[in-house]
Amino acid sequence: RRENALRRAHEPAVTRDGTTVLVGTNVGGAGDAEAAVGADLAGLVRTEFCFLDRHRAPDVDEQEAAYRAIAEAMGGRRVTLRTLDVGGDKPLDYLPMPREANPFLGVRGLRLALARPDLLADQLHAFVRVAHDHPVDVMFPMVTTVDELVAARRALDDAVVTVGRGRPAGLRVGIMVEVPAAALKAPAFAPMVDFFSIGTNDLTQYALAAERGNDAVAPLSDGLDPAVLALIAATAGGAGRADHDVLVAVCGELAGDEDAAALLIGLGVRELSVAPTAVATVKEAVRAVDLTQARALAAAARECPDAHAVRELLR
Ligand code: PEP
Ligand code: MG
Helix, strand or coil: CCCHHHHHHCCEEEEECCEEEEEEEEECCCHHHHHCCCCCEEEEEHHHHHHHHCCCCCCCHHHHHHHHHHHHHHHCCEEEEEECCCCCCCCCCCCCCCCCCHHHHHCCCCCHHCCCHHHHHHHHHHHHHHHHHCCCCEECCCCCCCCHHHHHHHHHHHHHHHCCCCCCCCCCCEEEEHHHHHHHHHHHHHHCCCCEECCCCHHHHHHHCCCCHHHHHCCCCCCCCHHHHHHHHHHHHHHHCCCCEEEEEECCCEEEEEEHHHHHHCCCCCCCEEEEEHHHHHHHHHHHHCCHHHHHHHHHHHHHHCCHHHHHHHH
């Protein structure tokens, strides 16, 4: 089965009834991009991973080189550059943070970027330079309020002015949906974005109040919980209400679960971004999906009392 999947890895993933679902890869550096055979795009570049070993902040030139290397490894396929997502479980040496009692509820993701506009400006400057030569999506993590997105978009506009070559033609803007509030407010965000990318790792953690990586609550922290499915459905519903196309992606772990592909597509997801090694098999799972059946499956899953019942349904 895996051999068959690998043989077809470079073909698009189309459901039995003709709906194309993009299958991208999550990358932390150019090596991952090279490893992701058949990926339609890089659906999530975790830029914080590019500079984990640094003791001082990388300047604009260094950042540009790192992001450009990833874009070149993707060879013309779209690259989704996420702004720095540190704080919470991800400390960064050159960015000492005040101690917080609850770091996952504190200054992380876009909150930190907006608190350090100097760092955000440098990063967006580097993104825009690369976007003049490659198709780039800019993505903001941990967005909670529309005001935050307004401020982030303004910072991006400023970076376009700083670079001084006009707005790059292929530049698109999106947000991670990983805070339940953002999923529930999707209709308010939709007019301001080109895409939503659902981060099921954090979305699950926050919906179920179960810290990711804490083994003691791992059984609770299940992306198939019907509450998480309701938030994914809310995101897709909000996207559908905009008067332009808003693509709904999933880039959390759940996207790489072959058994979940039909469910996610039935909920309205049209892009899955997964670990480099999972691209081929997830594409193959998409090819087995029938959209009408997938929608019925999603509706049934949402009626389930718990994640266990959803998993039974998927078998
Ligand atoms: C997520 O939260 O699901 C996600 C993809 O982002 P990260 O794992 O980097 O927090
Ligand atoms: Mg996250």
